[in-house]
Amino acid sequence: MSSSDQRGPTTKQIPSTLAPGGSGRGKTAPVPLRRVGYALTDLGRKRTCNEDAFFVDDRLGLYVVADGMGGHAAGEVASREAVDTLYGMVKRGIAGVPEFVDPVSEQNVRDACRLMESAVQAATYFVFSIAEIDRDKSGMGTTISALLVRGDYAITAQVGDSRIYRVHLGAVEQLTEDHTLIAWQLKHGLITPQEAARSPHRNVITRAVGNREYVQVDTRCVPLAQGSRLLLCSDGLHGYLREQDISPIVEQGGSAAVQRFVDLANERGGKDNITVVLVELD
Numbered sequence: 114m115s116s117s118d119q120r121g122p123t124t125k126q127i128p129s130t131l132a133p134g135g136s137g138r139g140k141t142a143p144v145p146l147r148r149v150g151y152a153l154t155d156l157g158r159k160r161t162c163n164e165d166a167f168f169v170d171d172r173l174g175l176y177v178v179a180d181g182m183g184g185h186a187a188g189e190v191a192s193r194e195a196v197d198t199l200y201g202m203v204k205r206g207i208a209g210v211p212e213f214v215d216p217v218s219e220q221n222v223r224d225a226c227r228l229m230e231s232a233v234q235a236a237t238y239f240v241f242s243i244a245e246i247d248r249d250k251s252g253m254g255t256t257i258s259a260l261l262v263r264g265d266y267a268i269t270a271q272v273g274d275s276r277i278y279r280v281h282l283g284a285v286e287q288l289t290e291d292h293t294l295i296a297w298q299l300k301h302g303l304i305t306p307q308e309a310a311r312s313p314h315r316n317v318i319t320r321a322v323g324n325r326e327y328v329q330v331d332t333r334c335v336p337l338a339q340g341s342r343l344l345l346c347s348d349g350l351h352g353y354l355r356e357q358d359i360s361p362i363v364e365q366g367g368s369a370a371v372q373r374f375v376d377l378a379n380e381r382g383g384k385d386n387i388t389v390v391l392v393e394l395d
Contacts, residue, residue, distance in 0.1 A: 145264035146262070146265055146341075146395065147394070148262050148392055148393070149171055150170075150171055150176055151169075151368055151371050151391045151393075152167045152388075152389065152390045153368075153388070153389055154166075155379070155387045156386060157384065157386050158379055158382070158384070159384045162189060163189070164181035164386055165178070165179065165180050165181065165388040166196045167345075173203065173204065174262035174263055175262075176262070177196050177199060177260070177390075178257075178258045178346060179256060179257050179258075180273065180274075180348060180388070181256075182255065182321065183252060187244070187253035188253060190240075191254055194236070194239060195236040195237075195322050195323060196236075198240075199233060199236045202228075202232035203229070203232050206228045206232075207228070209228070211263070212263050212264035213263045214265055215265065225334065228268075229259060229261055229330075229332050230270060230330045232259070233270050233272060233322060234328070234330065236322050236323070237326070238326055238327075239323075240253065240254065241323050241324070252324055254322055254323040254324035256274055256275040256321065257270065257322050258271055258276060258277050259271075260343060260345060262337070262392065265336060265337050266335065266336055266337060267279075269333050270330055271292070271331040272292060272328050272329075272330055272331070274291040275345070275348060275351075276291070276348075277343065278344040279341060279342070279343055279344075280341065280360050280363045281342070283360050284360075285356050288335060290331060292318060292320035292321075292331075293316075293318055294314050294317040294319055295309045295315050337394055339394065340394070342363045342392065342394070343391070343392040344359065344363060344391055344392075345389070346374070346389045347387065347388040347389075348385065349378060349385035349387040349388065350375070350387050350388070353377065353382060354378075358377065363391065367391070367393070371389045374389045374391075
């Protein structure tokens with residue numbers, strides 16, 4: 114379910130036990146990883162409106178964080194509508210994407226990536242169309258960091274500067290690329306990390322859902338393992354995070370971990386809305 118809470122923290126835990134995946138008659142099917150998601154969103158210490166939204170559905174295996182932007186509360190509309198549209202598209206198309214347990218065919222991976230990309234594109238067109246009808250919302254948009262867990266693999270879809278991390282055995286890996294001017298300049302060696310930290314252009318986003326009819330979506334398929342943790346968050350959290358912070362907090366587990374992430378961002382400034390989704394795989 115999605116959330117965009119202006120009053121304070123909102124938490125959601127939806128545990129589920131999934132039936133064994135795979136197919137084949139007369140054989141014992143492999144059991145895919147069990148996924149449990151926890152989420153929390155917070156206004157932060159400076160904002161008067163929460164323009165973030167999230168979605169958690171363990172049975173479907175879908176997890177989303179969106180960070181909206183635009184005046185007249187348009188960012189709140191953009192993030193909420195984008196998340197709802199993405200969910201609807203994935204729900205309708207999920208029958209064509211089986212639970213992935215090795216060996217996984219390249220066609221299945223392509224189908225899953227295509228589903229996630231199409232869902233983000235649908236959200237892009239829908240948010241853009243709302244802004245075309247209501248001129249007060251012209252130019253509104255949102256980031257999208259979406260994760261679809263299918264068995265022992267995850268498919269990510271990324272637009273903007275929210276993030277997805279994978280944590281396993283203490284190692285932290287950022288699975289998504291920030292679509293920002295600073296990230297582009299760093300990637301091409303035009304500025305140093307020290308210059309990036311001082312740049313006045315840190316918040317300039319180069320891709321967003323909804324400010325145009327079409328957006329380029331990054332998708333990828335990554336393997337998972339028992340004990341892996343997946344962290345999705347808006348820049349209201351990761352803007353305050355150091356990589357060495359992530360694993361120890363994730364190890365606290367569940368609701369305690371997401372609460373600690375929100376508290377940390379607020380302790381270090383809380384200048385933006387803060388949203389975190391943590392997915393545990395067992």
